Amino acid sequence: MKKGIIIFLIFIIIVGIVLFIVLTQDREEQNMNQDKNQDTSKFIGSNYPDNINFNLDTGTVILNSGYEMPLNGIGTYSLTKEECYQAISSALDAGVRLIDTAYMYHNEEEIGRAIRDSGIPREEIFVITKIYPTQYNNPEEAIELALEKLDIGYIDMMLLHHSGSGDVDAYHVMEKYVEQEKILSLGLSNWYIEELDEFLPQVNITPALVQNEIHPYYQELEVVPYIQSKGIVVQGWYPFGGRGHTSELLNDKTVVEIAHHHNVTTAQVILRWNLQRGVVVIPGSSNPDHIKENTEIYHFSLTDEEMQLIQNLNRNEKHDWY
Numbered sequence: 001m002k003k004g005i006i007i008f009l010i011f012i013i014i015v016g017i018v019l020f021i022v023l024t025q026d027r028e029e030q031n032m033n034q035d036k037n038q039d040t041s042k043f044i045g046s047n048y049p050d051n052i053n054f055n056l057d058t059g060t061v062i063l064n065s066g067y068e069m070p071l072n073g074i075g076t077y078s079l080t081k082e083e084c085y086q087a088i089s090s091a092l093d094a095g096v097r098l099i100d101t102a103y104m105y106h107n108e109e110e111i112g113r114a115i116r117d118s119g120i121p122r123e124e125i126f127v128i129t130k131i132y133p134t135q136y137n138n139p140e141e142a143i144e145l146a147l148e149k150l151d152i153g154y155i156d157m158m159l160l161h162h163s164g165s166g167d168v169d170a171y172h173v174m175e176k177y178v179e180q181e182k183i184l185s186l187g188l189s190n191w192y193i194e195e196l197d198e199f200l201p202q203v204n205i206t207p208a209l210v211q212n213e214i215h216p217y218y219q220e221l222e223v224v225p226y227i228q229s230k231g232i233v234v235q236g237w238y239p240f241g242g243r244g245h246t247s248e249l250l251n252d253k254t255v256v257e258i259a260h261h262h263n264v265t266t267a268q269v270i271l272r273w274n275l276q277r278g279v280v281v282i283p284g285s286s287n288p289d290h291i292k293e294n295t296e297i298y299h300f301s302l303t304d305e306e307m308q309l310i311q312n313l314n315r316n317e318k319h320d321w322y
């Protein structure tokens with residue numbers, strides 16, 4: 001009888017020890033996974049020096065000019081007249097505070113009107129516009145025209161839309177407008193490694209931003225870190241591949257699977273992927289639902305593995321010529 005009790009007690013002790021070991025291992029595994037997730041949420045695959053605070057918590061970046069710019073905005077290429085006015089009004093209602101326009105988009109007047117009508121304090125909105133190479137022979141006129149059409153007091157950032165004859169001289173004139181605080185920050189668009197190497201030594205104010213074509217099928221894997229390493233913020237145009245290409249990208253199998261996993265849309269996955277590479281996004285849309293959806297990109301994080309899966313989609317496939 002006594003022997004039976006002793007064997008039973010030994011059995012209970014052994015079961016207890018085994019259970020203890022199994023449960024401890026489980027807990028350790030859970031902790032490891034939690035750590036991994038925490039690391040992932042902090043992951044930013046960017047290459048900025050310390051003075052560029054690209055911050056996914058505030059949704060803003062401090063530029064090398066000292067000004068703070070939102071990480072997500074709205075692009076307005078191909079939006080004109082009433083459609084543009086309505087799109088900008090919807091965007092401002094949805095909390096968008098970064099607007100990208102250009103002389104070439106023929107919509108600066110509507111954008112200015114939507115901003116003035118919104119009642120939102122001017123200093124809360126960041127407006128980027130661009131002058132076109134055909135204007136480089138008279139940059140003063142081009143800048144005054146942009147100021148007049150927008151009619152919002154000052155321009156947060158002006159870009160040279162493309163490299164071209166007279167670009168350095170035009171930039172020098174833009175630098176004078178920065179002194180007068182009629183333009184606050186300067187930047188470039190469609191500028192790559194060689195063009196930057198040639199351009200930067202010739203100017204006094206380092207551009208705060210370069211805006212280039214960037215999407216999962218055209219990722220600029222060398223150009224993006226190069227620009228970032230100079231303390232210049234990268235902004236991507238055609239985040240969804242641009243009109244005529246969006247359907248293929250937004251239905252890409254890999255992106256669809258990642259979107260399901262996070263219970264978000266493929267558009268949101270693509271925008272988030274950009275942010276986690278340190279790339280500012282300016283998706284274009286005239287649909288109020290899309291505009292709102294495109295702002296909801298801060299409540300989830302892509303893992304390193306998901307970032308890599310999207311990187312694997314790169315085809316070096318440019319969707320426009322410049």
Ligand SMILES: NC(=O)c1ccc[n+]([C@@H]2O[C@H](COP(=O)([O-])OP(=O)(O)OC[C@H]3O[C@@H](n4cnc5c(N)ncnc54)[C@H](OP(=O)(O)O)[C@@H]3O)[C@@H](O)[C@H]2O)c1
Nearest residue numbers: 075076077237238239240241242267283284285286287290
């Ligand atoms: N610097 C340059 O040389 C340059 C060149 C091109 C573009 N850009 C700038 O980059 C911006 C973005 O480019 P983009 O507007 O041409 O192309 P995009 O952002 O790649 O795609 C715009 C298209 O995506 C659709 N879309 C937007 N949000 C969506 C969502 N959540 N779900 C499904 N579809 C969605 C839009 O349709 P809906 O209207 O129906 O939403 C529109 O047809 C331009 O607006 C412009 O400001 C600059």
